[in-house]
Amino acid sequence: DIVMTQSPLSLPVTPGEPASISCRSSQSLLHRSGHYYLEWYLQKPGQSPQLLIYLSSNRASGVPDRFSGSGSGTDFTLKISRVEAEDVGVYYCMQALQTPTFGGGTKVEIK
Amino acid sequence: QVPLQESGPGLVKPSETLSLTCTVSGYSISSGYYWGCIRQPPGKGLEWIGSIYHSGNTYYNPSLKSRVTISVDTSKNQFSLKLSSVTAADTAVYYCARSTVSNWYFDLWGRGTLVTVSS
Numbered sequence: 001d002i003v004m005t006q007s008p009l010s011l012p013v014t015p016g017e018p019a020s021i022s023c024r025s026s027q028s029l030l031h032r033s034g035h036y037y038l039e040w041y042l043q044k045p046g047q048s049p050q051l052l053i054y055l056s057s058n059r060a061s062g063v064p065d066r067f068s069g070s071g072s073g074t075d076f077t078l079k080i081s082r083v084e085a086e087d088v089g090v091y092y093c094m095q096a097l098q099t100p101t102f103g104g105g106t107k108v109e110i111k
Numbered sequence: 112q113v114p115l116q117e118s119g120p121g122l123v124k125p126s127e128t129l130s131l132t133c134t135v136s137g138y139s140i141s142s143g144y145y146w147g148c149i150r151q152p153p154g155k156g157l158e159w160i161g162s163i164y165h166s167g168n169t170y171y172n173p174s175l176k177s178r179v180t181i182s183v184d185t186s187k188n189q190f191s192l193k194l195s196s197v198t199a200a201d202t203a204v205y206y207c208a209r210s211t212v213s214n215w216y217f218d219l220w221g222r223g224t225l226v227t228v229s230s
Contacts, residue, residue, distance in 0.1 A: 048206055102159075
């Protein structure tokens, strides 16, 4: 299995400030199509996860443009340009190159 | 209408079989997506269990493969999960989710249902 490692585990943020979450995979997530099979999900408190970013850098439908994804090979980053109160929750990265596996999650909370 | 709705017993005894049904509303289960199950033990992370295509082709997590069966009923627009020989470690919120065929990302999720394994 491809192991996904996220950091930090917890991220206190100030509204209006930027935030960044890192995700590292145990092997490259480059698919033969040329895309990286890396997704980001947000699980808001008491809700099911929702797709934020797919194929490393594509925002899902309805996702605000303050969210962006980047990265290549084994290192990926989710950035929030200006955190809003509604962005709190647990963020998960997931690889879909092989049997889908998720990172352990990063809990984002307001300071 | 909830696009994906999980249903099934909330309590299962150890060694028995966990059964979960996912009802799809507003979309045809034959519309060219994979339909899958993901679980989340209380306070923990996410684990993909398996997925199925409307043709019946299945894909399972190797770590659970010996105990998992996912089936589809296109006439009812439903798919179902069976997990055999359950233990307390199988206690989790079970989600139904839809993923694309080409890229496997999960773009539609159910609300989830808690299944507790206990005698």
